[in-house]
Amino acid sequence: MKNDSELLAAMPVRKAFFRLALPAVAAQLINILYNLVDKMFIGHIPGVGKQALAGVGVTAPVILAISAFAALVSMGGAPKASIFMGKGDNEQAEKVMGSCAWMLIVLSVVLTAFMLIFGKMILQLFGASDNTILYATDYMNIYCVGTLFTQLTLGLNAFITAQGKTLISMCNVAVGAVTNIVLDAILINGFGMGVKGAALATVIAQGVSTCFVIHYLIKPTSQLKLRLKNIRFERKLLLPCILLGTSPALMQLTENMVAISFNTSLQKYGGDIAVASMSILTSIMQFVMLLLPGLVQGAQPLLSYNLGAKNISRVKKTFRLLLICCLSGSFLIWLVCMLIPQNVASIFTDDVPLITYTGKSMRIYLAMLLIYGIQVACQYSFVALDQAKKAIFLTIWRKIILLIPLIFILPRILSGSAMGVFLAEPIADTIAICTTAPMFYYYYRKLK
Numbered sequence: 001m002k003n004d005s006e007l008l009a010a011m012p013v014r015k016a017f018f019r020l021a022l023p024a025v026a027a028q029l030i031n032i033l034y035n036l037v038d039k040m041f042i043g044h045i046p047g048v049g050k051q052a053l054a055g056v057g058v059t060a061p062v063i064l065a066i067s068a069f070a071a072l073v074s075m076g077g078a079p080k081a082s083i084f085m086g087k088g089d090n091e092q093a094e095k096v097m098g099s100c101a102w103m104l105i106v107l108s109v110v111l112t113a114f115m116l117i118f119g120k121m122i123l124q125l126f127g128a129s130d131n132t133i134l135y136a137t138d139y140m141n142i143y144c145v146g147t148l149f150t151q152l153t154l155g156l157n158a159f160i161t162a163q164g165k166t167l168i169s170m171c172n173v174a175v176g177a178v179t180n181i182v183l184d185a186i187l188i189n190g191f192g193m194g195v196k197g198a199a200l201a202t203v204i205a206q207g208v209s210t211c212f213v214i215h216y217l218i219k220p221t222s223q224l225k226l227r228l229k230n231i232r233f234e235r236k237l238l239l240p241c242i243l244l245g246t247s248p249a250l251m252q253l254t255e256n257m258v259a260i261s262f263n264t265s266l267q268k269y270g271g272d273i274a275v276a277s278m279s280i281l282t283s284i285m286q287f288v289m290l291l292l293p294g295l296v297q298g299a300q301p302l303l304s305y306n307l308g309a310k311n312i313s314r315v316k317k318t319f320r321l322l323l324i325c326c327l328s329g330s331f332l333i334w335l336v337c338m339l340i341p342q343n344v345a346s347i348f349t350d351d352v353p354l355i356t357y358t359g360k361s362m363r364i365y366l367a368m369l370l371i372y373g374i375q376v377a378c379q380y381s382f383v384a385l386d387q388a389k390k391a392i393f394l395t396i397w398r399k400i401i402l403l404i405p406l407i408f409i410l411p412r413i414l415s416g417s418a419m420g421v422f423l424a425e426p427i428a429d430t431i432a433i434c435t436t437a438p439m440f441y442y443y444y445r446k447l448k
Contacts, residue, residue, distance in 0.1 A: 013302070024170065058136045062122060139195045156226070163224055180205035247394070341362040
């Protein structure tokens with residue numbers, strides 16, 4: 001317990017930041033790699049791999065939505081718990097965690113029932129065809145039974161991170177990932193269970209991760225204890241957590257809206273090659289969102305804990321380091337994509353026309369990535385510093401008010417050019433950054 005407090009309150013900021021951030025980035029990398037391996041197993045199911053992969057792909061927006069509900073609770077609850085820890089009030093921090101655990105359980109029951117009743121209809125709305133609906137429903141029906149494990153793993157692991165234990169959080173993710181990959185091989189290849197085997201492997205893996213997370217939170221070594229008496233509805237504690245978690249949850253939920261908008265508009269103005277190009281650009285952005293949120297997760301316990309402890313100079317040092325790291329990361333990825341875009345595209349495809357097309361669209365779509373680190377650092381810091389309304393506004397402003405309308409407006413202005421669709425991203429980013437940076441600077445100056 002003493003070591004946790006020393007890391008967050010006394011260890012040099014640079015050393016503490018990287019000790020927390022590196023495991024968080026590694027956890028993001030593990031998640032991406034195991035998702036890729038999962039798709040590889042499904043795609044190689046004998047005879048039906050292509051249809052099975054398409055069917056499971058249709059479930060992605062639903063799975064993202066389920067994860068967003070976990071973020072709604074945990075991404076607000078974890079900073080709140082860190083702030084109470086900074087004030088020296090661990091009892092209140094444990095009550096926050098207990099109340100959030102109660103909410104995660106309730107959400108699991110509601111989501112499971114909802115998806116089992118309406119799942120097929122929702123999957124059809126998201127694009128499942130007659131050829132893929134069977135695979136999509138087979139996967140989704142089993143996955144939904146494990147919603148409780150998904151919610152508890154994602155939700156409670158954030159409270160381990162809040163204690164500054166990002167290495168433990170990473171290990172919990174790694175255990176689930178390795179279990180999933182091993183079970184994929186056994187259930188899909190060994191027992192020939194196909195898509196059902198993939199879903200069952202995921203559910204069991206999430207269950208294993210949940211056991212590791214809960215086991216740590218009830219151990220004496222955990223600074224925050226998950227106590228049965230605290231797992232109950234506490235309105236005064238829970239509602240502020242949900243308000244604070246609304247911004248990161250909206251960021252996940254609106255990804256579906258943005259993806260659908262891009263694909264719809266690109267299909268209309270550029271056809272299949274434009275949609276395929278967008279798929280490659282989305283994969284590149286996955287690597288951006290691997291690095292930057294990992295850095296943010298490293299900074300969150302430091303920001304929240306020291307805000308609670310009223311150690312403002314340490315809060316400011318942490319934010320400055322986070323900003324430098326996020327800007328450096330986004331700039332380096334931007335530089336590579338601007339200098340050798342076709343080489344980057346060729347990593348994902350060997351189709352020459354698609355590589356050429358993506359080389360052009362990449363330079364447009366990622367034009368403002370060089371300063372995108374400002375947006376990420378400021379917006380997520382607002383969440384860590386208990387500024388819920390500002391964080392929610394910035395999420396709605398960038399994606400819903402700016403980006404989605406621009407996706408449909410710009411190609412009309414530019415005579416039906418698909419490049420107008422790609423141009424929506426840098427324009428939205430520019431306006432958003434010009435809004436976010438002054439907002440955060442004004443808040444930063446007032447911190448005392």
